[in-house]
Amino acid sequence: MHDGTLAPTSTHRFNLKREAIVSAATEIINRHGVKGMTLAGVAEKVGLITTSVTYYFKKKEALAAACFISGIERLSTVLIQARDGPTASDRIRLLLQLYLELNARIAQGLEPPIPVFSDIRALSPEFHGPVGAAFGGMFRKVRSLLQAPDTRWMSRAAASARTQILLEQLLWSLAWLPRYDVEDYPRICERMHDILTLGLAVPGAAWSPQPLDVTGATGADGARDAFLLAATRLINQRGYRGASVERISAVLSVTKGSFYHYHSAKDDVVAACFGRSFEIVRRAQAEARALPWDEWVQLTSVAETLVDFQLSEAGPLLRTSALTALPEAIRAQMIEQSARLSDRFAGMISDGVAHGVMRPVDPIIAAQMLTATLNAAADLPVILQGLGRAEAAALYTKPLFTGLLSR
Numbered sequence: 001m002h003d004g005t006l007a008p009t010s011t012h013r014f015n016l017k018r019e020a021i022v023s024a025a026t027e028i029i030n031r032h033g034v035k036g037m038t039l040a041g042v043a044e045k046v047g048l049i050t051t052s053v054t055y056y057f058k059k060k061e062a063l064a065a066a067c068f069i070s071g072i073e074r075l076s077t078v079l080i081q082a083r084d085g086p087t088a089s090d091r092i093r094l095l096l097q098l099y100l101e102l103n104a105r106i107a108q109g110l111e112p113p114i115p116v117f118s119d120i121r122a123l124s125p126e127f128h129g130p131v132g133a134a135f136g137g138m139f140r141k142v143r144s145l146l147q148a149p150d151t152r153w154m155s156r157a158a159a160s161a162r163t164q165i166l167l168e169q170l171l172w173s174l175a176w177l178p179r180y181d182v183e184d185y186p187r188i189c190e191r192m193h194d195i196l197t198l199g200l201a202v203p204g205a206a207w208s209p210q211p212l213d214v215t216g217a218t219g220a221d222g223a224r225d226a227f228l229l230a231a232t233r234l235i236n237q238r239g240y241r242g243a244s245v246e247r248i249s250a251v252l253s254v255t256k257g258s259f260y261h262y263h264s265a266k267d268d269v270v271a272a273c274f275g276r277s278f279e280i281v282r283r284a285q286a287e288a289r290a291l292p293w294d295e296w297v298q299l300t301s302v303a304e305t306l307v308d309f310q311l312s313e314a315g316p317l318l319r320t321s322a323l324t325a326l327p328e329a330i331r332a333q334m335i336e337q338s339a340r341l342s343d344r345f346a347g348m349i350s351d352g353v354a355h356g357v358m359r360p361v362d363p364i365i366a367a368q369m370l371t372a373t374l375n376a377a378a379d380l381p382v383i384l385q386g387l388g389r390a391e392a393a394a395l396y397t398k399p400l401f402t403g404l405l406s407r
Helices: 012-036 039-046 050-056 060-082 088-107 117-122 125-146 156-179 182-198 222-242 245-252 256-262 266-289 295-311 320-325 328-354 363-383 389-402
Strands: none
Touching: 012 039, 012 050, 012 060, 012 117, 039 050, 039 060, 060 088, 060 117, 060 125, 088 125, 088 156, 088 182, 117 125, 117 222, 125 156, 156 182, 156 363, 156 389, 182 363, 222 245, 222 266, 266 295, 266 328, 295 328, 295 363, 295 389, 320 328, 328 363, 363 389
């Protein structure tokens, strides 16, 4: 991939400066998204003038692509090392251990950060193609970890569904790992491995989730809900930057004036899309807690309902990865709402453990892992192409509850 660098000057000093630029740009992307990253801002962060940065990267998108490729290469190194495990369970443990060790070094300032990959969607086709292909290669490396001698029974579709769950745990952990000290990372590794391999189910637990009605959460204003759904789909597909006012209006065959009838700015639209998604999750949680069954049935009912919703004509939910592109004030509000929903999941898990209907797991970590799994279901139509809605939902929903390595 041509990234705008001047190849003939690949000296040690050149490479060190280039790495410093990529590191600085990655930090900015993680806070403000690709849209908020500028060559001038990166130059200031590394003590250069803008024209000096263009010596290394002629285009802003070339620099953004280099950030993503660098992150994918570093994670791929971890994935290759994790293949040393003899069984799928050993490989998952080794992957978590190596990944958390990498994040510990990042937290201690010993290594540059890993980029938030959600904004790959914001790249133009020139750069999205090569970066997307590299990300697909990383996905296949994760899947190969699950295709061990002891898991030959696992079909390709089942492995892909479980890969999506496992990979999302790594990527979503960037949102909650900062709450912990690095000294806690070995414990986190063990807790995550326990949940991923053994699930939440107690021996003999029946898989009998109940359907929940979340249609009322989309609101009575059908036109506004259609507008927010169109915006949600575009943001999930193209990222914050790619979901322009013009594109949203074109999908609905309305004028830009109609857009501003509902919202005064695009940031308001993203906030409203998050509000719609949060309300759907909140409704599912409330409906489940009203069921006359225990917390195991309640939690599995929420999960199956929300995964099915993601695949329905009324879905998907807005991926929380869009948070990185929001202005900080709005982002803080959305993160707070998301945290409350995750805490409610933690409460349901804690009650289930206390009542003996779920395995004794760390409820806070388990809730974050469930949140990540539900969030990543928005990508299932791409990952499980050719499968029907019911088949895709069944392949994806159950493994986190019963263990990724369960049949």
